[in-house]
Amino acid sequence: MSRPKFLSFTQKNRKGYGLLTEEGVVDLSARYGARWPTLREVIEEGSLFRLAAESASLSSDFPAEDIRFEIPIPSPEKIICVGVNFPDRNEEYKDGQAAPANPSLFIRFPRSFTGHNEPLIRPPESAQLDYEGEIVIVIGKGGRRIAEADALGHIAALSLCNEGTIRDWVRHAKFNVTQGKNFDRTGSIGPWLVPYTDEAQLADINLETRVNGEVRQRDRTSRMIFSFRKIINYISTFTTLVPGDVIVTGTPTGAGARFDPPTWLKPGDIVEVEADGIGILRNTIADEVSA
Structure with a gap:
């Protein structure tokens, strides 16, 4: 069964923002923008499925070729990324250490994505x-100290994310990777949001x-070191998650480094980053053009 595809x-x-169909884009913001200015407000009200149902019979307003895709959640309060979350990825470090008890985390800014x-x-x-291909979860119901048993109910x-990284800049300091993870437009999120069921x-x-076209990374979420439940539980221990928060959940082995x-x-x-039931996130590479 085809799932709704919400895009900005x-x-x-x-x-x-709108709904992508086989015919084109249904412009939901033109119809509902006064109530929900962006998809973030739709999510905050828990109305993704309602919006999909109400829009199912609407005709498209323009072809997909007429739009520029933006990251699905504009200006999220938080974009939190998980590092080293697949077994083979942990082994790449060749430090003889077993997988850690808790996930490694870092922050990215919205401007670092396209x-x-x-x-x-x-x-x-x-x-x-x-490149780093990853699954993205978007928080729908906020909370603090969310129990693992309840965690998936908050999605x-x-x-999808290509969590692009400037490798030598993640080694500019002793303890952090912030610099190499936040150059403008070095990563991407999208193409759309698929509601969680x-x-x-x-x-x-x-x-x-x-x-x-060459496969560089391939793995399955069933092999993740830290489950989606654990990630939400752990992050919400130290910070309050709010609707629209974006969590990037880790990449398999096989990055260019x-x-x-x-x-x-x-x-x-x-x-191209592809995942079952979500789609394909595609980006080209270009050099920065001086202003």
Whole structure:
């Protein structure tokens, strides 16, 4: 069964949100924008499924080719990323250590991401732009100290992320990776949001990353070191999760940094992140153009 695909877009210099159909884009923001200015407010009210049902009979307003995809949740309060969340990824570090008891986390800023079909930008400071395909969960019901047993009930939707990284800049300091993870438009989120229904929807997702058609990463969410339940429980212990928060849940082995020699993304490359039941997030690579 096809699941609703909610997207945020720019069309003729106007930002909006809508529903992607086989015919094109149903402009929901034109109809419901006074009540819900963005998808974040739709999620906060728990109305994704209601909106999908009400929109099912609507005709598209313009073809998908007429829009620029934006990240689905504009200006989320938090984008929290999980590092080292697959067994083979942990082994890549060759430090002899077992998987840690708790997830490694870091923060990314919204400006460090772009949308589907937009280029990831390689900055002039480094040629070491790398890819990381990941599953995204979007929080629908906020909370603090959320029990693992209740955690999945706090998910509103799923999406995809290419958590692009400037590798040498994650080693500029002793204890953090913030710099290498936050260059403008080095990552992407999208193409859309798929509403979350039940645990079976994400229990064993096949996640794959391709560069120019070559499979570089492939694994399944059933093998994650830290489950979606654990991630939500752990994060909500120290911070209050709110509707629209974005959690990027970790990448499999196979990033370019682990090749010998390392293989970095270059202008003209096409990177695709694909996952069962969600879709394909596609981006090209381009060099930053001086203002």
